[in-house]
Amino acid sequence: MSKLLAIRQEQRSRRRKVMIASVAASCAILVTAVLVGIYTTRHTPTTDNAIAVSQTVDLWDAGTVRGEQAGQLQSVLLPAAHINLTIVLPRHSAPGQYLVAITRDQSGNGVVAEGLALTATNGEKEQILTSIDLSKAQAGQYFLSTTHEQDQAAYYYPLQIK
Incomplete structure (x- = not known):
């Protein structure tokens, strides 16, 4: 035992x-x-601690082209920073959700930054507010594109990052 x-x-x-x-x-x-x-x-380092710069881009009177068509487009200037971006959309823009992207060319290649935003009506103008981080982007020529959720057509605007 x-x-x-x-x-x-x-x-x-x-x-x-x-x-x-x-x-x-x-x-x-x-x-x-x-x-x-x-x-x-x-x-x-976190971008949350970075102070965001507020910028407004007014495209109300801007002509737009789809895809790679040539045209006279308004030039947009943005800083290389974290940006709270307000975009006043061109006349007759549809309300809804938009994808805003900063790209290297008009084909949508080389996306540097992007954000989704819903439109808000301000008088007769549709505008969107989104947050874009361009703090790591190098100075130079880019394109600002807006794409509506329903038609999926991207509209491109020349952009200069300073």
Whole structure:
């Protein structure tokens, strides 16, 4: 009987050691995860802390072209910054959701930044407000495009990032 009792005590002791080791390993993993999280938060710059610049682009009287057609388009100037962008859409623009994108060409290639926005009516004008992060964009020539959710046709406007 004492042999059976000794075996049971050994099994309990082994389970206890495994349990203690498991708890210790879990604590070590948790402490490591918290420390990595704290380090990453303190050493990673975030755009949320950046001050956004408010800009308005008035396209009310702008001519527009679809796709790669040539035409006289209003030039838009935006800073290389995080921007709260208000766009007054051209005459007869439909209300709804728009995709606003900054691209390298009129084919929609090389998207630098984009954002979705719903229109809001201001008098007789439709306008959209979206947040665009151009802080990493290099100065140069780009295109501002607006695409309505229903017709999926992109309208392009020359853009200069300064």
